[in-house]
Amino acid sequence: MAELHNRRWILHRRPEGLVTLADIELREEPLGTLKPGEVLIRNHYLSIDPAIRDWMSDRPSYLPSIPLGEVVRSTSLGEVIESHHPAFKAGDLAVGVNGWEDYSIASGDQLMPVQPLAGEAEQYFLSIYGAVGLTAYFGLLEKGRPQPGETVLVSAAAGAVGSLVGQIARLKGCRAVGIAGSEEKCRWIVDELGFDAAINYRTSANLQDAIRESCPDGVDVYFDNVGGEVLDAALMTLNKNARIVFCGAISGYNSQQPVPGPYNFWQILARTVTLEGFLVSDYFARFPEAIAQVRQWLAEGKIVFREQVVDGLEHCLDTFNLLFEGANNGKLIVRINSLPQASGGSGLRRDQLNHATAASALAATQEETR
Structure with a gap:
């Protein structure tokens, strides 16, 4: 060679x-x-x-x-x-x-x-069997711990990870609400993926109000892929004992200046919220288990990617x-x-x-x- x-x-x-x-x-x-x-x-x-x-x-x-x-x-x-x-x-x-x-x-x-x-x-x-599918699987189920009847809010919901998180939330009996950046993406996650509601953050005059309208019972699990202003808005809509799964912060990756922390971070205390980051590599030993479950959901037509x-x-x-x-x-x-x-x-x-x-x-x- x-x-x-x-x-x-x-x-x-x-x-x-x-x-x-x-x-x-x-x-x-x-x-x-x-x-x-x-x-x-x-x-x-x-x-x-x-x-x-x-x-x-x-x-x-x-x-x-x-x-x-x-x-x-x-x-x-x-x-x-x-x-x-x-x-x-x-x-x-x-x-x-x-x-x-x-x-x-x-x-x-x-x-x-x-x-x-x-x-x-x-x-x-x-x-679907790699980092994308496994990040959605372990992030939501192990860190978000969704319970039937709860509301799961997902940012970058039309993205590779976010689109799967919302579908898994639905499989677990939750209300799934996605935040995306176009009307086409919002229609896709609702009409094809089965999300209960979608929010176009680019056209929402007030993102906090838009989240509250789509999540009338508040947010129990927020799966965050973007950070920044979207995270700030979501923080003001959380229920007591909510869980935030910190998966990524794409909004700040290209920033040339220091990115300020969430202005509404005090809600972590006020609502006794659990915020956890995670690495999918921490679950390496359990990859076969996750792949088997995702493969079954796919074969049964329960998830789309x-x-x-x-x-x-x-x-x-x-x-x-x-x-x-x-x-x-x-x-x-x-x-x-x-x-x-x-x-x-x-x-x-x-x-x-x-x-x-x-x-x-x-x-x-x-x-x-x-």
Whole structure:
């Protein structure tokens, strides 16, 4: 494999605001050699997530900052080409935290083998069976602790995680209310996902009032994906002993100035609220349990999910910035279709996948683009 060259997106400057080509660049580098315990993976799919923006900064986070001069970190799924680790052999599929690159060399101890069932697409393990689905599952059920009859409010409700949180809340007998950024997204989460109500934060003159109108009995669980002004408004609508699940704060990831704390934070005391952050990696030992349950819900047609797959490693940056423009529609994934030697420009494709039923989830071996 020494003759292969590897295309890699390299971080060479800490971004200020949206990430641009002044911050990262696509380079072609010789592929390194494997050490004992390492595995060579040809990446098929790359996960595009808001957290990557935080890793590019030098702010303290749950993972170290990406060092300047190193590949942009992300979760990837690919095929094992060569293995110096006893748990993997050539032809296996594996998921791990690697990078925006054609090939990854990783410690086998930091990879998870995956085996799709017949008819399941590989990239499900970056979406519905991956961090997205498992974050929604463990975040809501373990930290939100929803009880039948309670109201669950979800921000970024049309996003990859939020859309699943609302559906799981409904499965647990709760009223699910979502906050999203367009009328189209609001219609989707109500008409197709089964949310009880949706709030367009962009057109609401007073978000607190809009939440109170949609949650007349108050909010028992708030699943927060955005922070900022949306969190501030939600804090004023909480019931006594409510739970806030702090999953993300995308509203502040591109901020160039210190982000002030919630002005209404005192409601945590006033309403005796529990606020907890969590990392899905803390539940690694329970991943099989969660995947089995999510797979069952999917097979029974009880949950819906969307993937938005973009072709070409060269389009990672454009795809990533869709997250911060609110232009994505479902879980964002980049598909690497060609070997490095065959790389080339093919315009950005924004393929939308909507696996709404068991039939479409289990029968599709190719994506259906809309």
